[in-house]
Amino acid sequence: MNMEDGLSLTLGLPGRAESDKEPNMSCFKNSNNNKRSQPETNDARSESNGSSAAKEAGMDSAPAAKSQVVGWPPVRNYRKNNVQAKKTESESGMYVKVSMDGAPYLRKIDLKVYKGYSELLKALENMFKLTIGVYSERDGYKGSEYAPTYEDKDGDWMLVGDVPWEMFMVSCKRMRIMKGSEAKGLGCNV
Amino acid sequence: MTDSGSTDPTRIPSLPEVFLKRTFSLINSTSDRNSLSLVCKDWYNYERLTRRHVSIRNCYAVTPEIVAARFPAIRSVSLKGKPRFSDFNLVPEDWGADIQPWLSVFVTAYPLLEELRLKRMSVCDDSLEFLAMNFDAFKALSMLSCDGFSTIGLEAIATHCKNLTELDIQENGVADVGGDWLSFFPENLTSLEVLNFANLGNEVSFDVLESLVSRSKSLRVLKVNQKVSLDQLRKLLVLAPQLTELGTGTFSGDLVSSSVNELESAFSKCGNLQTLSGFWDPSLLYIPALYPVCGGLTFLNLSYSVLGADELEQILTHCKLLTRLWVLDTVGDKGLEAVGSHCPLLEELRVYPDDPLDQQSGVSESGLVAVSNGCPKLHYILYFCQRMTNAAIVAVAQNCPNFTHFRLCIMKPHEPDYLTNEPMDEAFGAIVKTCVNLQRLSVSGLLTDLAFEYIGKYAKNLETLSVAFAGNSDAGMEYVMRGCPKLKRLEIRDCPFGDSALLSGLSQCESMRSLWMSACNLTMNGCKKLAQEKAMLNVEVIKDEDGDDSLANKVYVYRTVAGPRKDAPPFVVTL
Numbered sequence: 001m002n003m004e005d006g007l008s009l010t011l012g013l014p015g016r017a018e019s020d021k022e023p024n025m026s027c028f029k030n031s032n033n034n035k036r037s038q039p040e041t042n043d044a045r046s047e048s049n050g051s052s053a054a055k056e057a058g059m060d061s062a063p064a065a066k067s068q069v070v071g072w073p074p075v076r077n078y079r080k081n082n083v084q085a086k087k088t089e090s091e092s093g094m095y096v097k098v099s100m101d102g103a104p105y106l107r108k109i110d111l112k113v114y115k116g117y118s119e120l121l122k123a124l125e126n127m128f129k130l131t132i133g134v135y136s137e138r139d140g141y142k143g144s145e146y147a148p149t150y151e152d153k154d155g156d157w158m159l160v161g162d163v164p165w166e167m168f169m170v171s172c173k174r175m176r177i178m179k180g181s182e183a184k185g186l187g188c189n190v
Numbered sequence: 191m192t193d194s195g196s197t198d199p200t201r202i203p204s205l206p207e208v209f210l211k212r213t214f215s216l217i218n219s220t221s222d223r224n225s226l227s228l229v230c231k232d233w234y235n236y237e238r239l240t241r242r243h244v245s246i247r248n249c250y251a252v253t254p255e256i257v258a259a260r261f262p263a264i265r266s267v268s269l270k271g272k273p274r275f276s277d278f279n280l281v282p283e284d285w286g287a288d289i290q291p292w293l294s295v296f297v298t299a300y301p302l303l304e305e306l307r308l309k310r311m312s313v314c315d316d317s318l319e320f321l322a323m324n325f326d327a328f329k330a331l332s333m334l335s336c337d338g339f340s341t342i343g344l345e346a347i348a349t350h351c352k353n354l355t356e357l358d359i360q361e362n363g364v365a366d367v368g369g370d371w372l373s374f375f376p377e378n379l380t381s382l383e384v385l386n387f388a389n390l391g392n393e394v395s396f397d398v399l400e401s402l403v404s405r406s407k408s409l410r411v412l413k414v415n416q417k418v419s420l421d422q423l424r425k426l427l428v429l430a431p432q433l434t435e436l437g438t439g440t441f442s443g444d445l446v447s448s449s450v451n452e453l454e455s456a457f458s459k460c461g462n463l464q465t466l467s468g469f470w471d472p473s474l475l476y477i478p479a480l481y482p483v484c485g486g487l488t489f490l491n492l493s494y495s496v497l498g499a500d501e502l503e504q505i506l507t508h509c510k511l512l513t514r515l516w517v518l519d520t521v522g523d524k525g526l527e528a529v530g531s532h533c534p535l536l537e538e539l540r541v542y543p544d545d546p547l548d549q550q551s552g553v554s555e556s557g558l559v560a561v562s563n564g565c566p567k568l569h570y571i572l573y574f575c576q577r578m579t580n581a582a583i584v585a586v587a588q589n590c591p592n593f594t595h596f597r598l599c600i601m602k603p604h605e606p607d608y609l610t611n612e613p614m615d616e617a618f619g620a621i622v623k624t625c626v627n628l629q630r631l632s633v634s635g636l637l638t639d640l641a642f643e644y645i646g647k648y649a650k651n652l653e654t655l656s657v658a659f660a661g662n663s664d665a666g667m668e669y670v671m672r673g674c675p676k677l678k679r680l681e682i683r684d685c686p687f688g689d690s691a692l693l694s695g696l697s698q699c700e701s702m703r704s705l706w707m708s709a710c711n712l713t714m715n716g717c718k719k720l721a722q723e724k725a726m727l728n729v730e731v732i733k734d735e736d737g738d739d740s741l742a743n744k745v746y747v748y749r750t751v752a753g754p755r756k757d758a759p760p761f762v763v764t765l
Contacts, residue, residue, distance in 0.1 A: 021760065071278030071683075072658065073546050073574060073601045078361040078389070079493075113391035119365040122340060126367045 081115055094169060100128050100146075100177040111172065116165050124148060128177060135161040141180060151177045196481065201387045211451045215240040233367035242266060248703055249311065250728065253752045254292045258299035266305035266330075267296070273706045273746055275681055276310060276654075277335055278742070280708055282732065284759050290317045292758070297324045305330040305356075312336065318343030329357040330356035330384070337363030337612035341371040341390065355408075356384035366391040373398045382406040386413040388437045388468065393417040404429045410462075413437025416470050424448055427456040429531035436460070438468035441476065450479055467491035474501060484508035493542045495710045498526035513567075516540040519552040519574060530564025534675040538595075546601050548573070555582035562589035569627075569751035570595040577608040578635060583617035593625040597632035603659035603684070606636040608644030613637055619644035622652075632656040642666035646673025664691035671695025681706040687715025692745075696723055704748040714765075721765035722746065728754055 092110040098144030107127055114120040138162050139158050141147040148160040153172045160168070160175070211663075216225055220243070227237040243266040246252060257264075271287025272627050273280075282490040296303055303325045313336050321328065329349050332722050333339075341364070347357065348371060348561045372387070382402065387394070390463050393448065394417070403426050410433055412426065418439040427433070435759060453476060463548075465482045472495050487509050493504070502517065502525040512533045517525065519541050529536065539561055541553055555578050562568060582589040587593070598617075606613055614635035622628060622644050631652055635639065637660035646669030653676050661667065667687040670677070671694050680702060688711035699720070714731065718721065721729040732744035754764040 069603070069684075070605065071280045072541060073277065073599050074275075074278045074545070074576075074656075074658075075543065076277045076361060077279070077363070077541065078335075110392075113366060115363070115365075119340075119367065122365050123367040126342070126369055 012032050016187065020049075023035060081083050096150075096172055098124065098127075098175040098177065099180075100130075101179050103128065108173075111169050117161050117168075120160075121148065130177070137162075144180045146184075147180050148177050194741065201299075201683045205231070207232075208237045211240055215242075219244070219634070220245060220639050221364060222743060226348040229559040234420070239263060243305075244268070246270065247750055249287055249292070250752060250755055251748060251750045253311040254295035254299075256751060258295055259444075261736070262299070263563055264300050265327075267300075267303065267305075268307040268309075269309040269311055270309045271336075272340060273681070273704065274310070274602040275677075275683065275706055275708065276437060280683070282699060282759075282761060285732075285762065286312065286755065286759065288312045288314075288317075288757065289322070290314070293317055293342045294326075300646070300686050301325065302327045304328060305332075307332040307334075308430055309334045310336065313343070314338045315340055315343035315346070319346035319350075319501075319761075324348040326581040328357075329353050329381075330354065332358035332360070332533075333362050333364075334358075334360040340365035340367050340674055341369060341392070344367065345374045346369040347677075348372065349376070350704045352376075352379070353381055354379065355381050357382070358386040358411075359389045360385055360386060360388055364389055369393050370395050370398070372402065375402055377401075380405045381408065383408045386411060386437065388413040388415050388439070390415050393415075396422050400425060400429065406430075407432075411435040413467065414439045416440045420453065420473070420476060421448060423550060424453050427460060431456075431459040433460055434462045435465035436467070437464065438472075440472070441468060442468040442473045444473075448750075450476055453479040454482060461486070463487065465489040471495075472497070477505060480505070481508045485510065487512055488601060489514040492519055493540065495519050496544060497525070498699050503528035503532070506647040509533065510535070512536055514570075516542065518542055518544045521552075522551075523553055523557035523560065526553060527560040530560040530562075533565060535567060536565040537567050538562070539565070539568060540570075540572040541574055542572075543601060545760070549576050549602070552576050552601075556581045557584060559585050559589075559696040562586040563709065567592070569593050572599075574599045576601055577605065578614065578617065579607045579619075580607050580612065580614060580616040581607075581609075581615075584620040587620040589622040591624045592627060593621065594627050595630040596625065596628060597622050597630065597656070598634055599632065601633075603633075604636045611655060613641070615641040615644065617696070619648075620629040622648040626651065628652055630654040632657060633660060638662050639666040642669040646670050649674055651676055655681070657682045657685055659684045661685045661687060664688055664694070667691035668694040671698045674698075675701075677701075678703045682710060684709070686711055689713055692716055692720055693723075696720070699724055699747060700726055700749055703747065704746065706746050708744040712745055714742050717742045717745055719765045726750065728730060730755070730758070731762060731763045731765065732762045 039171045095108050096111060097106045097108055099106045109123065111120070114123065117135070125132055130146050131144065132146050132148060133141050135141055148170070149157050150160055151174050152158050153173065198708055210233070212741060214226065217226070222239050225242060227234045238260050240263065241261045242255060242264060244261055244264050245268040246257065249269050249271045255464045269292065270290070272285060275281060276285065287310060289308060296597065304327050305742065306321070306500070313333060318339055323346070329406055331347060346357070347354070366381060380488060395420070403412065406507070409430050412430060412433055413435070414423065416425070416439050420441060420443055423438055425439070457479055460483055464487060465481070466480070466487060469492055482716045485508060486504065488511060490509060496518060497520060499522050501683065502521045505511070506528050509532065513535055515536060517540070517765045521542055526541070533638070543552060545551060553576070555573050558573055559582050562585065566589065568637050571593065578598065600614070618633050618637070618641050623629070628649055629651060631654070633656070642661060645655070654679060655670065655674070664687055668691055670680070671691070677698065687707065691709070693716065715729055717729050721727065726749055727747055728750050730746045732746065733740045734743055737743060755762070
């Protein structure tokens with residue numbers, strides 16, 4: 001388990017007197033290399049009852065010194081998303097250009113409007129009238145005609161879906177929908 | 191059981207069927223109808239044949255076929271699906287509560303269905319299209335906290351529902367994929383009364399919206415999303431001064447084509463406005479434009495607005511008739527003092543957290559006490575705070591003995607009274623002792639079994655109880671299971687309650703609608719035992735991917751006449 005990034009993730013709750021079950025380790029599988037098995041943010045399947053700091057805290061935000069618990073405090077996602085979106089947003093929105101191989105002109109989309117990868121991909125499919133298919137950590141968008149990629153802050157071209165959504169939103173400079181065959185190389189582990 | 195022809199003077203002669211049916215058809219209250227249906231077989235029949243609306247509070251408690259068989263004349267259905275804790279990510283995706291099986295039965299049983307109100311259901315675009323295309327009389331769709339659909343589904347509703355009066359999209363996990371769904375409403379649709387698309391992220395074509403509002407003369411509820419500018423909002427108000435409820439969008443930005451005075455003038459023409467919401471990022475400069483309507487407001491929802499105490503007070507000085515107020519805790523205790531000072535008619539207050547992790551900000555016990563001092567009619571409170579004291583809650587209970595809904599969330603788990611360091615048992619004890627009409631209670635903070643002893647002893651009208659990070663032993667839960675006869679819904683997380691607590695309320699379980707227990711001390715054996723004892727219950731365990739197979743980490747128990755779920759995903763095991 002990778003703890004070197006300085007996040008002090010605790011599994012127990014503060015002041016918890018009774019000690020019951022072993023903490024579920026599956027949530028930390030995901031936090032290891034900043035990757036997740038599915039691009040969707042709200043997947044609770046692999047989470048334990050206890051803390052899931054990897055999910056609750058933004059991956060690259062301030063250290064989660066307080067342990068964060070799934071679903072606590074009990075505030076609906078809708079409300080959390082709205083309040084937090086305001087904090088990170090600028091007045092003008094998070095617009096990025098999207099190009100598609102073979103299309104004569106580019107489009108622009110506001111990343112803030114989408115709550116996660118599946119919404120973004122659905123929107124791209126709708127906008128460009130194509131199918132993108134299902135993302136898998138191992139094979140990328142293998143089998144799809146098209147694969148969405150993006151240029152990150154370092155100038156590298158990455159496959160959409162590899163990093164947590166919040167991290168993607170802040171690091172994506174622009175997007176390019178590549179033909180599936182060309183995107184093969186990007187599907188591998190970086 | 192009918193009495194026709196009896197000469198016994200003590201028996202009531204039966205009334206003509208036509209008369210009874212006609213009378214019953216005028217009765218709308220479900221509880222009255224339930225009572226009627228118990229009188230005798232004939233009345234049961236007249237009631238079921240004349241019922242127009244059915245509320246199904248747990249979609250797995252009954253099958254659509256059973257509903258259709260009993261009530262053939264339904265025009266309006268409310269359905270609730272997932273357990274409430276799914277709102278907080280405790281229920282995995284693909285758990286169920288799909289609307290489609292219901293629609294598939296309704297299409298033959300209720301072809302004239304007019305209204306569908308859904309909460310925590312899974313609704314996909316295909317289902318929305320199915321609904322739109324197969325129910326010619328369909329009028330009203332309301333979805334709250336649902337998921338699985340996108341604006342493509344809304345396009346289908348807009349296109350095909352020729353008699354649409356209501357489209358209410360609230361707090362859902364809806365994907366806005368663009369495509370300008372609003373433009374799919376035909377030009378000749380003029381029947382809209384309710385349009386709420388505050389939930390959606392993308393811009394809609396303003397020309398289309400303007401035209402729709404302009405021709406919908408019966409429009410009374412309009413809640414726009416954050417992409418509608420202040421200028422646009424002003425134009426809409428001019429077109430629809432008859433509105434009773436308005437969602438303002440962000441209420442921010444610059445008024446480009448008009449002035450504050452013109453905005454104020456537009457508001458002043460809205461004499462029927464009773465509810466205001468939206469305000470996602472309100473420009474304080476334009477808040478005064480609201481003052482003309484504040485005097486008539488009964489419900490003000492500022493729970494998305496980062497406002498300070500002074501800003502809130504400025505608004506509230508104009509809102510004397512307010513009965514319901516929702517705010518963010520950025521208003522602080524000082525803001526709540528203003529609530530106590532200016533809103534004597536207040537009945538409901540909700541204080542939501544802006545930043546749950548920031549322990550320095552937010553509200554504390556003094557704000558709540560201030561409200562209780564100034565608002566004796568308060569009966570509904572939802573309060574997120576960082577710290578609380580027993581003494582404060584005791585005072586609140588004395589000031590406001592009429593609480594029906596008391597939901598207190600001290601945001602740090604296991605947090606004691608911060609002045610005395612004692613558990614918060616006495617606080618909730620005071621509430622249940624004093625507030626005899628208490629229907630709903632959410633507890634928090636450091637609590638021992640004593641708190642539950644109080645609840646079991648005094649909360650005789652309690653119907654919903656939410657518990658988290660509380661209690662010492664099985665005894666806690668046992669007090670509640672044995673002591674609260676009207677308990678319908680019990681949801682528990684992260685408490686040291688085990689199998690014997692679960693089994694202590696066997697008789698209670700059947701009169702309850704549902705029980706949720708997660709991260710407690712339940713085992714598969716205990717759950718199996720419950721399942722064996724009570725055939726009318728579905729005892730479902732949601733399996734973790736990893737974790738000990740003998741433990742039951744997430745358990746959902748509910749009464750049902752439908753038998754075990756046929757659509758359960760692999761991770762839901764019915765015992």
